[in-house]
Amino acid sequence: MRHLLTIADLERADVDRIMKRAEGFAEVGRRDIKKVPTLRGRTIVNLFYESSTRTSSSFELAAKRLSADVVSVKAVGSSVDKGESLKDTIATLSAYGPEAIVIRSPHAGAAGLVARWSEAAVVNAGDGKHEHPSQALLDVYTLLRRLDSLEGKRVWIVGDVLHSRVARSNVLAFRMMGAEVTVCGPPTLIPRGIAAALGCEVSFDLEGLAAADVVYALRMQRERMRETFVPSIREYAARYQIDSRRLGPRQLLMHPGPVNRGVELSPEVIDGPNSLITEQVESGLVVRMAILYELLAGSRPQPGGGRIEPADELPEPTPIKEPA
Amino acid sequence: MTENPISSLQWRGAGGPPETLVLTRASVLDPRAGVNGVHDVVVRDGRVAELAAPGSADPVEGEVIDAEGKAVFPAFVDPHVHLRTPGDEDEEDIETGTRSAAAGGYCCVLAMANTEPPVDTAADVRSLRERAAQDASVPTGFLATVTRGMKGEELTEMAELRDAGAIGFSDDGLPISNARVLRRALQYQSLVGANFALHEEDHGLSRPAGPHQPHLGGVMHEGVVSAALGLAGIPSIAESSMIARDAALAAYEDARIHVQHLSARESVAAVTAAKDAGVRLTCEVTPHHLTLTDDEVHSLDSRFKMNPPLRSEDDRQALIEGLRSGVIDCIATDHAPHAPEEKEVPFEEAAMGVIGLETAMAVLHTELVLPGVIDLGIVVERMSAGAAPFDLVPPSVAPGSEANLVLFDPEAAWEAGAEGWESRSANSCFAGLALRGRVLATIVAGRVAYRQRSFAMGVAG
Numbered sequence: 040m041r042h043l044l045t046i047a048d049l050e051r052a053d054v055d056r057i058m059k060r061a062e063g064f065a066e067v068g069r070r071d072i073k074k075v076p077t078l079r080g081r082t083i084v085n086l087f088y089e090s091s092t093r094t095s096s097s098f099e100l101a102a103k104r105l106s107a108d109v110v111s112v113k114a115v116g117s118s119v120d121k122g123e124s125l126k127d128t129i130a131t132l133s134a135y136g137p138e139a140i141v142i143r144s145p146h147a148g149a150a151g152l153v154a155r156w157s158e159a160a161v162v163n164a165g166d167g168k169h170e171h172p173s174q175a176l177l178d179v180y181t182l183l184r185r186l187d188s189l190e191g192k193r194v195w196i197v198g199d200v201l202h203s204r205v206a207r208s209n210v211l212a213f214r215m216m217g218a219e220v221t222v223c224g225p226p227t228l229i230p231r232g233i234a235a236a237l238g239c240e241v242s243f244d245l246e247g248l249a250a251a252d253v254v255y256a257l258r259m260q261r262e263r264m265r266e267t268f269v270p271s272i273r274e275y276a277a278r279y280q281i282d283s284r285r286l287g288p289r290q291l292l293m294h295p296g297p298v299n300r301g302v303e304l305s306p307e308v309i310d311g312p313n314s315l316i317t318e319q320v321e322s323g324l325v326v327r328m329a330i331l332y333e334l335l336a337g338s339r340p341q342p343g344g345g346r347i348e349p350a351d352e353l354p355e356p357t358p359i360k361e362p363a
Numbered sequence: 364m365t366e367n368p369i370s371s372l373q374w375r376g377a378g379g380p381p382e383t384l385v386l387t388r389a390s391v392l393d394p395r396a397g398v399n400g401v402h403d404v405v406v407r408d409g410r411v412a413e414l415a416a417p418g419s420a421d422p423v424e425g426e427v428i429d430a431e432g433k434a435v436f437p438a439f440v441d442p443h444v445h446l447r448t449p450g451d452e453d454e455e456d457i458e459t460g461t462r463s464a465a466a467g468g469y470c471c472v473l474a475m476a477n478t479e480p481p482v483d484t485a486a487d488v489r490s491l492r493e494r495a496a497q498d499a500s501v502p503t504g505f506l507a508t509v510t511r512g513m514k515g516e517e518l519t520e521m522a523e524l525r526d527a528g529a530i531g532f533s534d535d536g537l538p539i540s541n542a543r544v545l546r547r548a549l550q551y552q553s554l555v556g557a558n559f560a561l562h563e564e565d566h567g568l569s570r571p572a573g574p575h576q577p578h579l580g581g582v583m584h585e586g587v588v589s590a591a592l593g594l595a596g597i598p599s600i601a602e603s604s605m606i607a608r609d610a611a612l613a614a615y616e617d618a619r620i621h622v623q624h625l626s627a628r629e630s631v632a633a634v635t636a637a638k639d640a641g642v643r644l645t646c647e648v649t650p651h652h653l654t655l656t657d658d659e660v661h662s663l664d665s666r667f668k669m670n671p672p673l674r675s676e677d678d679r680q681a682l683i684e685g686l687r688s689g690v691i692d693c694i695a696t697d698h699a700p701h702a703p704e705e706k707e708v709p710f711e712e713a714a715m716g717v718i719g720l721e722t723a724m725a726v727l728h729t730e731l732v733l734p735g736v737i738d739l740g741i742v743v744e745r746m747s748a749g750a751a752p753f754d755l756v757p758p759s760v761a762p763g764s765e766a767n768l769v770l771f772d773p774e775a776a777w778e779a780g781a782e783g784w785e786s787r788s789a790n791s792c793f794a795g796l797a798l799r800g801r802v803l804a805t806i807v808a809g810r811v812a813y814r815q816r817s818f819a820m821g822v823a824g
Contacts, residue, residue, distance in 0.1 A: 047591075126707055146709030147592055148663030167711060168593030207593055231598075236591035266573045 040333055042154045042161040045170045046211040053333075054179065054215060060329035061180050061322070067104070068325060077336050078107035081138040085111040086128070086153075087164070088144045093296055093320060094164050094173070098141045101327035107335075110135065125149060129156045138335050142166075160334035171204040174295055175212035177326040181319050182253060183216075185291060190217035193250055195242075197279060198257030198303050201228045201268070205295045206257060210237045221247070224257075224279060227268045244278070245285060255293045256281050256303045276302055283307050291315055366756045368765050369440070369471045370409070370808040372502035372530070373495035374461070381409035381809035383425025386770065388417045389435040394740040396437075396761040404435055406766040409809035413762055428804070430770060437758035438470030438767040438805055441720065442749030443535070443560070443623055443647060443695035446472075446503070448494070449487075450479025455700040455787050457491075458498040460720075463698070463786040465500040465813035467720040468769035468802035470758055471750065472698075473504040475560075476513075477536035483508045483519045485527035492528050500812050501805070504530035504753065506560060509548050515539055518548055525555040531753050533560035535623060538605055540566055545609060549618035558645075558752050560621045561609055563630070564671070568601035582711050584626075584657040584674040592660065594711065597672050599627035606630055610637035610644055619643035621752040624697050626652050626671035628681035635690050645752040647695035648682050650723045651792050654730040655679075659792070665706045665713030666792045669699065686745060687737055693748035696723050700788030717792045722779050724771065726793055728800035766809040772818075775801035782816075 040053055067075055083102045087095050095111065102109045112132070123131075125144070132140065133156075140157060142150050143164040150163035165171040182189060194213045200206045200222045210220045214237075221240040222229060234241050248254065259275060269275045282305035286292060292304075292313045300306050308314060370377065384406040391402045391414060403420035405413040413420070441464065447455040455463075457474075464472045474491070476482035482491065488505055495503040507529035511517045513536070521532060532548070532555075539545040539561070548559065572579035572595070583589050585596025606622055610633065613620045625631060625648050637644050651669065656676050659667040667673060685691040699716025706713050724746060731737045750757040758767035780794035805813040 124704065124708060144709065146711045147594055148711075149709045151663060152709060167709075170593070202593075204593055207591070230590040230593075231585060231596070232587035232590040236587045265575055266571075 042150075043172050043330055043334065044150050044154060044161065044163045046172045046175050046208045046215070047170070049172070049215070051215055054176065054212070057176055057326065057329045057333055058180055058183060060332055061325040064325040064328040074104050074106060076106045077332060078102070078105040081107045081335055082135055083107045083109050083139045083141065083331065084132050084135070084137040084159070085109060086132065086140060086142045087112070088114040088142070088149075089165070091143055091164070093323060094143060097320070097323040098162070098164060098327050101324055101331055105328055105331055107331070110137070125152065126156055129153055133157045133159070139331060162330060162334065165204055168202050168204050168207070170208045172208050173327055173330055174205050175208035176330065177319060177322040178209055178255070178293060179212050179216055180326050181293070181315050181322040182291070184318070185315070186252070188217065189213060192218045192252040193221070194218045194253040194255060195221045195223055195248055195251040196255045196257065197223045197245070197281065199228045199259050199263060200224050200233065200257065201230050202260070202263070203257050207237065209255065210239045214238055221251070223248070225269055225275065228263070248285060249287060251290055253291045253293060254281055254286060258295065258297065259299055259303045272302055279303070280305055281308055283311065286313060288313070293319060296320070366754055368756050369502050369750070369758060369767050370765060372471060372504045373492045374499040374502040374807065375497060376500070376807055376810045376812060377496070379810055381407070382811060383407045384428060384806065384809070384811070385420045385425060386428045386430040386435055387420065389430035389433055389770070391435045391760055392740060392743055393437050393760040394744045395757060396759045398760050399740070404430070404760065404768070406768070406806065406809050409766055411760055411762050411764050411766045411768075414760065428770065432774065433803065434771040434773055435760065436743045436769050436771060437747045437760055438769045438807065439468050439724065439746040440471045440750040440755065440758065441469050441696050441698065442473045442621070442693065442753060444472045444474055444698040444720065445477070445700065445716070446474040447700055448478060448491070453787070454702050456498070457494050457503065458500070459785065459787040460698070460700070461498070461500040461503055463718070463720045463784065465805045466785045466802065466815075467722070468724050468771065468805050469501055469720060470767035470769075470805060470807045470812070471502045471504070471755065472720070473506060473530060473749075473753060475533055475535040476506045476508045477534070481508045481513045482506070483511050485520070485523045488524055488527040488529050501807050506531045506533045508532065509534045509539060509559060510544060513537055515541055515544060518544070518551065521548070521551055521555045525557055529557065531557045531560055531621070533562070533623075535560060535562045538562050538564045538566065542608060542612060546612050546616065549612055549616040549620070552618045558619055558621050558754070560623050562623050563602050563605035563609065564597075565601045565605050568604070569597040571595050582668065582672075583660050584672040586657060586675050588657040588660055592663065594660075597670070599629045599674060599678065602627050602671055603629035603633045606633040606637070610642045613644060614640065614642045622646035624649055624652065624671055624695065625682060625685070625691060626674050626678065628678045631681045631685040631690060634685070638690065645692040647693050647749060648686055648691045649695060649697050650719055650726045651717060653679065653682055653686065654726055655792060660710070663710045665708065665710050666717065666790060666794070668710060668713050668715055669697070669717050670715040683731070683736060687741060692745070692752070694723065694727070694742070694745045695749055696720050700786055701790045702788065706790050717790055718784065718786050718788055719791070721785060722791060722793045722798070724802060725777070725779070725798040725800045726796070728773065729798045733799060766806055768806040769802055770804040770806070771800060772803050773800045775799070777801055
């Protein structure tokens with residue numbers, strides 16, 4: 040893999056490889072010294088044009104645990120604020136010779152443009168309402184730790200599908216892993232043509248929810264009311280909130296965060312036994328380590344052209360025993 | 364409605380003496396004039412003097428062009444271009460835009476008024492016409508806006524604008540959202556005469572986040588591709604419902620309207636219904652809507668961003684059928700130059716619009732005529748039919764007509780944009796496309812306005 044731009048670009052083998060590496064890194068996380076020297080001397084730029092807590096912190100920590108040098112640039116307070124174009128910003132940051140650029144942008148396709156404009160490996164950390172592939176991979180990883188396989192499992196993604204990059208990436212990723220996916224929400228928040236576009240089922244009510252093995256709730260933003268997508272948050276919650284009455288005892292619950300308590304999820308299910316929400320955050324770290332490893336250590340340019348492809352076997356990460 | 368010759372519009376060739384030209388053994392095609400055969404075309408004193416038997420024309424006088432195996436058509440008329448003057452001359456100006464037109468085989472273009480600032484005073488129109496008389500390679504008409512500053516509120520002084528030489532009125536780029544304002548304008552048309560070119564888009568439907576966030580407007584066709592990409596969509600009904608509204612207004616006021624850039628099946632249906640009901644309505648379609656679909660947007664390449672957007676294959680088929688049947692009257696490019704920095708940004712942020720003058724005929728020839736989708740005669744007719752809605756005499760090869768002709772090599776193979784563009788901008792959605800068929804020369808009122816570089820012309824006498 041050269042970049043991670045979309046789930047649509049990935050093959051099943053890519054996902055399997057990242058899952059396996061993430062397991063290896065999970066072991067590192069249980070050690071006293073949680074750091075491996077794999078990416079020592081490599082530079083990773085985190086470029087975030089949108090506010091983000093978990094994605095940016097988890098990419099930053101993932102890079103540090105791999106011993107890479109990390110520069111984090113946020114749009115607020117940077118030259119981006121002063122009207123610099125994305126192209127010029129990338130040209131400027133490219134002067135540092137980063138091996139990887141992790142970018143979050145409010146605009147679809149921004150990561151793809153960065154991949155065109157720079158030599159670095161590019162990770163899409165969310166581009167507009169398009170895709171959020173690292174989220175989908177960490178969600179697959181989280182589920183695989185519980186379910187062994189997603190083959191034939193039924194996943195319901197519930198909420199504001201229209202404005203959700205997570206929904207798009209996750210439908211594609213879950214389907215790639217063999218699951219059947221239903222997207223559910225108010226008709227105003229389900230994009231026309233999504234069934235044909237992503238190969239999922241569509242439901243406008245929660246009636247069939249009992250058949251789901253996994254319920255994946257999406258964040259409902261309050262401004263959607265003002266934009267007349269829903270008449271009120273109250274009515275939305277009454278129809279679509281996942282609560283202990285609707286969530287069966289054997290159903291797993293997921294959410295990409297941050298949660299609006301009492302809107303898409305009731306407080307008791309957030310902290311309930313079916314909830315994987317905290318595990319998703321934990322998975323985020325090891326999966327993002329695996330992604331950076333895959334792009335930077337797994338396959339690298341060979342002097343004189345071509346690329347060295349990664350070995351099938353994951354090399355045992357070696358802990359640093361003493362500070363050098 | 365009185366019809367004016369193409370040469371009544373301003374261009375820099377007007378002062379020069381007409382040439383005498385003989386195009387020998389040309390395959391002459393002009394369905395409107397009922398001409399389809401091999402002739403020696405004799406051009407003299409700015410007019411088509413004669414369609415002589417092949418090889419029979421007297422070669423002694425003037426320039427002789429060997430046109431064997433080449434085609435001669437009536438030159439093209441584009442009722443919808445953006446010359447970006449005044450205000451955005453870094454993207455295009457009258458000189459480069461009309462050079463681009465001449466290179467595409469056009470003998471006439473009509474420039475939209477959504478410049479910076481918009482063309483809404485008589486002084487603006489007069490100054491543009493003066494500039495065209497100095498700089499324009501082909502006769503150029505200028506529309507003025509319907510509303511002051513294109514704000515959609517107050518009418519411009521249309522009678523004065525008409526006296527100053529405005530060829531029509533349009534707020535193109537924006538719809539006239541308020542039906543009352545458009546109704547008043549249509550009432551006023553009986554005073555000013557000129558046609559209204561309407562950009563049909565219901566912003567209530569095309570800006571999905573609503574009035575609170577107009578900047579979150581739709582950026583592509585609403586459909587399967589927009590669902591996959593998570594891009595805000597512009598539904599087909601944003602266009603067709605406005606066409607239906609404006610057709611009803613035109614019918615009520617007995618006014619005439621020209622509907623710009625049809626893009627959707629529903630729009631073709633709305634136009635068909637209006638025409639069947641006797642509404643005085645004409646309409647246009649672009650080469651890109653006839654040949655491309657929203658599938659192209661999967662690449663998130665901003666070259667495929669324009670308004671109205673590329674729609675589905677089903678829409679494209681409806682447009683082709685509409686063009687074939689005559690429901691769609693003419694082809695217009697909506698030539699819309701943009702600076703690189705307006706396009707080298709993420710898709711959602713990119714400016715809408717593509718250039719199109721230099722590729723229009725070659726693209727239609729390659730993508731629709733050669734595969735047998737549409738007859739060459741229909742394309743040739745529609746390429747100049749945009750003259751009539753604006754009261755210009757359509758170009759013709761018939762003897763006695765003003766000599767507005769294009770010489771076209773149907774065999775020439777070239778790559779769009781490979782040798783650069785005559786336009787100042789390069790935002791073509793066809794760049795890199797392998798094309799068959801090329802304009803070799805454009806003749807305006809008997810004067811050669813353009814010769815393709817590699818096309819050597821033999822001169823005799």
